[in-house]
Amino acid sequence: MTAAFKLTSMDFRGVISQRFARNFLPLPALTKFQIGQTLPDFELPVAGQRASIKLSNYHHKQVIVLVFTRIFTEKQYCPFCYPHILSMVETYGQFEKMGAEVLMITSTDMRQSKAIQRDLNVTMPLLVDPDCKIFRQYGTGQALGAPLPAQFVIDRSGKLTFQHLFSFAHTNASSERLLWAVHNANR
Numbered sequence: 726m727t728a729a730f731k732l733t734s735m736d737f738r739g740v741i742s743q744r745f746a747r748n749f750l751p752l753p754a755l756t757k758f759q760i761g762q763t764l765p766d767f768e769l770p771v772a773g774q775r776a777s778i779k780l781s782n783y784h785h786k787q788v789i790v791l792v793f794t795r796i797f798t799e800k801q802y803c804p805f806c807y808p809h810i811l812s813m814v815e816t817y818g819q820f821e822k823m824g825a826e827v828l829m830i831t832s833t834d835m836r837q838s839k840a841i842q843r844d845l846n847v848t849m850p851l852l853v854d855p856d857c858k859i860f861r862q863y864g865t866g867q868a869l870g871a872p873l874p875a876q877f878v879i880d881r882s883g884k885l886t887f888q889h890l891f892s893f894a895h896t897n898a899s900s901e902r903l904l905w906a907v908h909n910a911n912r
Contacts, residue, residue: 754866754873754890763883767859769830769852772838778828778850784883788825788910790903791877793865796831799840805896806874810845816900817849825878825907826850832857832872866891878906886910 758764768779783789794810795803802810813827820827827849831838834855842851854860860872867873876898878887887906889898898906 751868752866754875754892755864756888756890757864758877758885758888760885760888762885764877764879764885765862767862769854769859770835772831772835772842772847772851772853778852780828780879781883783826783879785881788823788881788907789877789879790820790825790827790907791863791875791879792827792829792903793860793863793872793875794829794831795871795874796833796837796841797871798833799837799844803871803874809874809897809899810847812900813849813903814845814847816904819900819904820849820907823904823907824911828852830854830859832860864890876903878903878910880910 764780766779766781768777770777780789792813795806796810797803810829813829817827829847829849830852831841832854833841835853838851838853841847857867857872860867863875863877865873865875873891874897875891876887876889877885880886886909887898887903889895889902891897
C-alpha cells in the first residue's frame with residue numbers, strides 16, 4: 726500500500742480548513758476559454774524553490790501543459806487524480822523531449838506541496854495556489870473541499886490548443902492524450 730492511502734486520524738487535521746470550507750459546495754467546471762484564445766497570465770510560487778513561475782515567461786519558447794490537480798492534503802489524494810499524478814510524473818521526460826513544459830498546479834499550501842513533491846517524486850514544477858485563485862480564474866470547478874482537476878495545452882504563442890475539464894465520465898485527460906495534444910501544438 727502506498728503512503729498516499731495510509732491514513733491515521735492525525736492525517737485528517739488540516740483537512741477541515743478555510744480552503745476546504747471555500748471549496749465545499751459543488752461548482753461545475755465551466756468552459757471559459759475557446760481554442761485559439763490567449764489564456765490569462767498568472768504567477769505562482771514553486772514548491773521547493775524560492776522562485777515563482779509566470780506563465781507568460783514561456784510564450785514563444787515552448788508548449789505548456791497546465792495540469793490542475795486535486796489534492797486534499799499531503800496524505801490525502803483524490804482517487805481520480807492520484808493515478809493521474811503518477812502517470813504525469815512517469816511521462817514527464819516524454820513531454821520534455823517534445824519541447825513541452827508541464828506545470829502542475831495544486832491547491833495545497835507550501836508545506837503540504839513540498840511533502841507531495843518529495844513523496845511522489847514530482848520533478849516537474851509544482852505550482853502552489855492555496856487560495857485557489859488560478860483554479861477559479863480557469864473555471865476548473867470545485868466539490869467536497871477542493872477544486873476539480875483540469876488540463877490545458879498552450880502553444881508557443883500563448884494560445885489554447887486543448888482543454889479538458891473534469892466530468893465523472895472523463896475525470897482527467899490521460900498522459901497519452903496530453904502528449905497527443907502537445908504533438909499537435911508543435912505543428
